[in-house]
Amino acid sequence: xxxxxxxxxxxxxxxxxxxVAYEPSPLQDFCVADPANSARVNGLACLxxxxxxxxxxxFSGLHAAGNTSNKFGSAVTPVTVAQLPGLNxxxxxxxxxxxxxxxxxxxxxxxxxxxxxxxxEGTVEAGFVxxxxxxxxxxxxxxxxxxxxxxxxxxxxxxxxxHGSAVAVASLSSQNPGLVTASGAVFGSNPPVPADxxxxxxxxxxxxxxxxQTVF
Ligand SMILES: *[C@@H]1O[C@H](CO)[C@@H](O)[C@H](O)[C@H]1NC(C)=O
Numbered sequence: 001x002x003x004x005x006x007x008x009x010x011x012x013x014x015x016x017x018x019x020v021a022y023e024p025s026p027l028q029d030f031c032v033a034d035p036a037n038s039a040r041v042n043g044l045a046c047l048x049x050x051x052x053x054x055x056x057x058x059f060s061g062l063h064a065a066g067n068t069s070n071k072f073g074s075a076v077t078p079v080t081v082a083q084l085p086g087l088n089x090x091x092x093x094x095x096x097x098x099x100x101x102x103x104x105x106x107x108x109x110x111x112x113x114x115x116x117x118x119x120x121e122g123t124v125e126a127g128f129v130x131x132x133x134x135x136x137x138x139x140x141x142x143x144x145x146x147x148x149x150x151x152x153x154x155x156x157x158x159x160x161x162x163h164g165s166a167v168a169v170a171s172l173s174s175q176n177p178g179l180v181t182a183s184g185a186v187f188g189s190n191p192p193v194p195a196d197x198x199x200x201x202x203x204x205x206x207x208x209x210x211x212x213q214t215v216f
Contacts, residue, residue, distance in 0.1 A: 023091030032056040033085035057086035066098040073103025081175040099160035113177035115150040122166025128156035188216030
């Protein structure tokens, strides 16, 4: 429990410091992302409006379930500016989330987005943890049609607590929300954070830290 709290504390400090970036307001109708343009702007450079068509504003495939055969028992299908170039500069994106039975979306934060989640099928426990010093867990079991919001930058998670698979969609207030997964960022960085730092920070034996570093 203590090590889990310290993990949350460390990641909150990280995510809060990054939560200062917000989406710029568009100064034109749209700015469809032009990935071929090498101009460096906050976001992506605009495609010539004369070359823009409806396909730049659409994405197909959210009807399809993601593959949840993985260690977390979940799958996220993103629709961010990377998949839908028309989202560039608009401050919005979405995801489909599939959960196998008891599947989890592990604790993570989006440095640039608030997330609003709607359960479409099944029963999902959702929660987030407030920043220091309270670190209060705010969580709820959601049924089909229920909506829950994860405030920008805070560590949050979900777990399928129903009898079958579950499906949700979520909207995020950024074209590029960013993702910091607590376990991966701490134990799976490249190059690794020195094990003695993590050993002290999480009050874990160094051999356990080294094991976790091989897992993530
Ligand atoms: C789902 O992922 C697993 C593990 O990567 C893979 O073995 C399996 O073939 C995938 N299933 C489908 C339907 O793609």
